[in-house]
Amino acid sequence: xxTLVLSASAAVLxxxxxxxxxxxxxxxLFKSKTCFSCHGQDANTPIMPMYPKLAGQSADYALNxxxxxxxxxxxxxxxxxxxxxxxxxxxxxxKAIAEWLSTL
Numbered sequence: 001x002x003t004l005v006l007s008a009s010a011a012v013l014x015x016x017x018x019x020x021x022x023x024x025x026x027x028x029l030f031k032s033k034t035c036f037s038c039h040g041q042d043a044n045t046p047i048m049p050m051y052p053k054l055a056g057q058s059a060d061y062a063l064n065x066x067x068x069x070x071x072x073x074x075x076x077x078x079x080x081x082x083x084x085x086x087x088x089x090x091x092x093x094x095k096a097i098a099e100w101l102s103t104l
Contacts (some may be wrong), residue, residue, distance in 0.1 A: 029093050042104070066089070
């Protein structure tokens with residue numbers, strides 16, 4: 001019984017660490033997926049005033065925006081350039097980026 005409880009506890013702790021790692025990877029993904037090119041290194045100083053400041057956005061909101069751009073559900077002049085970039089970003093990567101943005 002003790003072994004079962006210890007195993008379950010270890011599994012729960014591991015899942016928590018995976019979530020933390022994903023959020024930490026969000027910063028690296030923001031850079032490697034070239035998000036910073038338009039939205040700024042700090043996600044708060046976009047290169048053009050019409051581009052959104054992403055820092056501090058709700059993780060759910062940011063994730064939904066990225067998914068909508070990728071799927072084409074959100075389709076306007078500002079999303080045209082992002083659609084090609086989002087094609088190279090997986091759902092897990094979008095989630096990690098969104099979680100990281102929400103911490104800024």
